[in-house]
Amino acid sequence: MTERITIRETVRIKLEESSDPEYREFHSRLLPGITGIMGVRTPVLRGIAKDLKKSGWQEYIKEVSGAWKEKGQGTDGVLYDEMIIWGLCICGGCRDWDTAREYVTAFVPAINNWAVCDIFCGSLKITGRYKEEVWQFIQPYFQSGGEYGLRFGTVMLLSHYTDRAYLEHALKLLDGVHHTGYYAKMAVAWALSVYFVKFPDQVMEYLKQSSLDDWTYNKALQKITESFRVDRETKKLVRQMRRGR
Numbered sequence: 001m002t003e004r005i006t007i008r009e010t011v012r013i014k015l016e017e018s019s020d021p022e023y024r025e026f027h028s029r030l031l032p033g034i035t036g037i038m039g040v041r042t043p044v045l046r047g048i049a050k051d052l053k054k055s056g057w058q059e060y061i062k063e064v065s066g067a068w069k070e071k072g073q074g075t076d077g078v079l080y081d082e083m084i085i086w087g088l089c090i091c092g093g094c095r096d097w098d099t100a101r102e103y104v105t106a107f108v109p110a111i112n113n114w115a116v117c118d119i120f121c122g123s124l125k126i127t128g129r130y131k132e133e134v135w136q137f138i139q140p141y142f143q144s145g146g147e148y149g150l151r152f153g154t155v156m157l158l159s160h161y162t163d164r165a166y167l168e169h170a171l172k173l174l175d176g177v178h179h180t181g182y183y184a185k186m187a188v189a190w191a192l193s194v195y196f197v198k199f200p201d202q203v204m205e206y207l208k209q210s211s212l213d214d215w216t217y218n219k220a221l222q223k224i225t226e227s228f229r230v231d232r233e234t235k236k237l238v239r240q241m242r243r244g245r
Contacts, residue, residue, distance in 0.1 A: 218244070
């Protein structure tokens with residue numbers, strides 16, 4: 001009797017068929033230290049997750065999360081591309097926050113790179129219908145001490161909480177991030193540049209008295225000056241605010 005192929009194995013076949021060696025090489029350079037990258041472009045991964053949403057997304061998550069608990073992420077464990085699909089299945093499959101919360105809680109500890117984190121956060125559209133519930137949910141991640149837990153919380157801010165109602169609280173959260181990890185610090189700088197575009201006066205005032213470390217502070221200024229949505233005169237002023245000149 002032929003053994004039934006699992007849904008994860010079915011997806012693996014699709015990944016192998018869609019693998020692009022040149023893209024794999026390019027993407028691997030953007031993710032130093034991450035193994036198990038097949039080189040499947042993000043739109044294709046989204047398409048696979050969309051198909052799973054119709055049938056099988058919960059079983060897929062069960063299989064992949066079980067493999068992650070056993071072997072972690074990497075060539076011999078859960079592939080990078082599978083991590084993306086895992087996150088996208090949560091984003092597309094969950095219809096309410098009570099369901100999503102359980103899946104998100106289990107997924108965040110598995111995040112080990114900026115790309116999985118950022119694609120997941122940007123795709124978690126259910127946040128729009130449960131803003132206050134998700135806001136409360138992400139608070140502990142700012143005290144988590146983990147680089148990617150902090151990045152998760154920060155990218156959730158810049159993806160879903162850039163309205164005025166959350167501005168003051170968001171700036172306090174960002175100001176409280178004191179982590180040596182590059183990807184946590186970069187996320188804070190990125191978030192501040194996003195908030196600056198929408199609320200230049202308030203963020204400018206915050207920057208003048210922030211407790212950010214010099215690297216994160218200067219990187220935030222750099223990100224602001226790189227924005228096409230900030231005028232030339234403002235960029236000139238921001239450059240003059242650099243520490244350690």
